[in-house]
Amino acid sequence: MSEHIVHPRVYLxxxxxxxxxxxLTVLAxxxxxxxxxxxxxxxxxxxVKATLVILYFMHVRYSxxxxxxxxxxxxxxxxILFALTISDYWTRTWLPPL
Amino acid sequence: MIxxxxxxxxxxxxxxxxxxxxxxxxPTTHRALQHHFENMEQxxxxxxxxxxxxxxxxxxxxxxxxLAYTIYRYQYPAxxxxxxxxxxxxxxxxxxxxxxxxxxxxAMAVFSTQLGRRRNSxxxxxxxxxxxxxxxxxxxxxxxxxxxxxxxPGQLIPxxxxxxxxxxxGDTDPHKLHLVEGANVRNVELFYWIYFAMTGLHALHxxxxxxxxxxxxxxxxxxxxxxxxxxxxxxxGLYWHFVDIIWIFLFPLLYLLGRHLEGHLG
Numbered sequence: 001m002s003e004h005i006v007h008p009r010v011y012l013x014x015x016x017x018x019x020x021x022x023x024l025t026v027l028a029x030x031x032x033x034x035x036x037x038x039x040x041x042x043x044x045x046x047x048v049k050a051t052l053v054i055l056y057f058m059h060v061r062y063s064x065x066x067x068x069x070x071x072x073x074x075x076x077x078x079x080i081l082f083a084l085t086i087s088d089y090w091t092r093t094w095l096p097p098l
Numbered sequence: 099m100i101x102x103x104x105x106x107x108x109x110x111x112x113x114x115x116x117x118x119x120x121x122x123x124x125p126t127t128h129r130a131l132q133h134h135f136e137n138m139e140q141x142x143x144x145x146x147x148x149x150x151x152x153x154x155x156x157x158x159x160x161x162x163x164x165l166a167y168t169i170y171r172y173q174y175p176a177x178x179x180x181x182x183x184x185x186x187x188x189x190x191x192x193x194x195x196x197x198x199x200x201x202x203x204x205a206m207a208v209f210s211t212q213l214g215r216r217r218n219s220x221x222x223x224x225x226x227x228x229x230x231x232x233x234x235x236x237x238x239x240x241x242x243x244x245x246x247x248x249x250x251p252g253q254l255i256p257x258x259x260x261x262x263x264x265x266x267x268g269d270t271d272p273h274k275l276h277l278v279e280g281a282n283v284r285n286v287e288l289f290y291w292i293y294f295a296m297t298g299l300h301a302l303h304x305x306x307x308x309x310x311x312x313x314x315x316x317x318x319x320x321x322x323x324x325x326x327x328x329x330x331x332x333x334x335g336l337y338w339h340f341v342d343i344i345w346i347f348l349f350p351l352l353y354l355l356g357r358h359l360e361g362h363l364g
Contacts, residue, residue, distance in 0.1 A: 003142070005212050006205070015202040022194050022349075026187070029354035038358050042350040050343045057205045057339045059332075064143065067150055074154040078161045082168070089169055 004062035014056045021049045130327045142329045149333045153340050156303075160344055163296050167351060170288055176278045177285030179356030181293070184249070184275060186240060190353040193236050194345065200229035201342040208335045211328040216321055219331070223315040226338065230308045237301055244290070247273050251290040260287045278359050293352055300348060303341045310334045 025045040033041065055061040060071065128138050135141035171178045207222035244250055248261045264283065265274035275286060314331055317323065323331060 003139075003212070006209065008206060008209055011202060011205045011209070015198065018198045018201075019195065022191070022198065025350050025354065026191055029350070029357040032358040039355055042354055046347050046350055049346045053201065053339050053343050053346070057201055057342075058336055063146070066147060070147070070150045070154060074157050078157065081158075081161055082165055085165055085169065086172075089172065 004059065006056065006059060006062070010056055014052050017052055018049050021045050128326050130322075138326050142332075145329045145333055146336070149336050153336065156340060160296075160299070163292065163299070164347065164351075167292050167296070170285075170292065171355070174282070174285040174288065176280035176359075177282055178289050179278045179359040180275060180281040181286045181289035182352060182354070182356035183278070183360055184247075185293075185353050186243065187353050187357070189236050189240050190349055193233050194349045196229050196233045196236070197342050197345050200226050200233070201339050203229065204335050204338045208328070208332050211318065211323045211331045212325060214324040216318060216323075219318045219323065220315055223311055223318060223331075227308055227311045227315065230304055230311070234301060234304055234308075237297065249290055251287050251294065254294075260290065262286070276360075278356070296348055296352070300341065300344055303337075303344070307334070307338050307341055310337065 025042055028041045028045070029038070032038070054071070060067055131138055131141060135144065203222045203225040207219050207226060210218035210222055245255065245258060247263075248258060250258060251260045253259050262283070263271075263274040265271055265276045275283065277283075311334065314334055317330065
C-alpha cells in the first residue's frame with residue numbers, strides 16, 4: 001500500500017471547519033441551555049473537531065486497518081476507565097448511609 | 099513437512115541479500131533504510147504504527163486527568179463554574195486559534211516534505227515553531243495572571259499560597275473571585291490543581307514538540323528529507339496534532355463550561 005498524499009485543499013477545508021467549530025463553541029458557551037445541554041453541546045463540538053483532526057490532519061482516513069484498530073482499542077479502554085469510575089460515583093448516593 | 103506436501107514453497111531469497119554479502123543493501127536503496135526493514139514503505143508504516151501506540155499511552159494518562167476533572171466537576175459544579183469564569187476566555191480562545199493554525203502549518207509541512215519541496219517544508223516548520231512559541235507565551239501570561247491573583251494552588255509558589263480575594267455582591271473587580279451560588283473556595287482550589295496539572299502537562303508536550311520541530315527544521319534545511327524519506331516529519335506531525343486535540347478538549351472544559359452560570363452569582 002503506497003502512501004496517500006493529502007491535497008492542501010483538504011487541509012484548508014478542515015482548518016476552516018475547525019475555526020468554525022471554535023467560534024460555535026464559544027458562542028454556545030454564553031447561552032444558558034436547559035439541564036446538562038451546555039456540556040453536551042461543548043463536548044459534541046470538541047469530538048467533531050478532534051475527529052476531523054484525526055481523520056485528515058493525522059491521515060487516519062487513508063491509513064491501514066491496523067491503525068484504526070489501535071485507535072479503536074484506545075477509545076475502548078478510555079470508555080472502560082470512564083464508565084466504571086463514573087458508575088461508582090454516580091450510584092454512591094443511591095443507598096442510605098449505614 | 100506438512101507444508102511441503104501441501105505445496106508450500108519457501109520464500110525466494112531476497113534480491114538485495116545473498117549469503118556472501120550478508121545484510122547489505124543494494125546501492126539503489128535509501129541510505130535512511132534500517133537493516134531490519136525490507137524497504138522504505140515498510141519502515142515508514144512501522145514507524146507510524148509505533149507512534150500511534152505511543153499516542154495511545156499518552157491518551158491514557160491524559161484520560162486519567164480528564165476523568166478527575168469530570169468527577170470533581172460533577173461533585174462541585176458551582177466551585178468549578180466560579181473558577182472557570184475567572185480564566186481569561188480571550189487568551190484561551192486566541193490560544194485555541196493559534197494551535198489550530200499551527201496544526202494546519204504542520205500538515206502543510208508534511209505535504210511539502212512529501213513532495214520534496216525543501217524550501218516550503220522549512221518555512222512551514224518554522225511557522226509551526228513560531229506558533230507553538232506564541233501559544234506558550236500566551237500561556238505564560240495567563241499563569242502570571244493567576245500568580246498575581248494568588249490562585250496558584252497549595253504552596254507551589256513559596257510565599258504565594260492559594261489565597262484569592264473573594265468579591266462581595268456588586269463588586270466587579272476582575273482580580274477577585276466571583277462565587278457562583280453554592281461555591282466553596284476550597285473546591286475552587288481543587289479546580290486550579292486540575293487546571294495547572296492539565297495545562298502544565300500540555301505545555302510540557304508543546305515544549306517537547308517545539309524541540310522536535312527545531313531538529314526537523316535543521317534536517318529539512320540540510321535536505322535530509324524527500325519523497326522517499328520523510329517519516330520523521332510525518333511522525334512528529336502526528337504528535338503535534340495529538341497535542342492540538344488535547345487542547346481542543348481542554349479549552350471548552352476549562353474555560354467555557356461555567357460561562358452560562360455567570361448570571362447566577364451568589
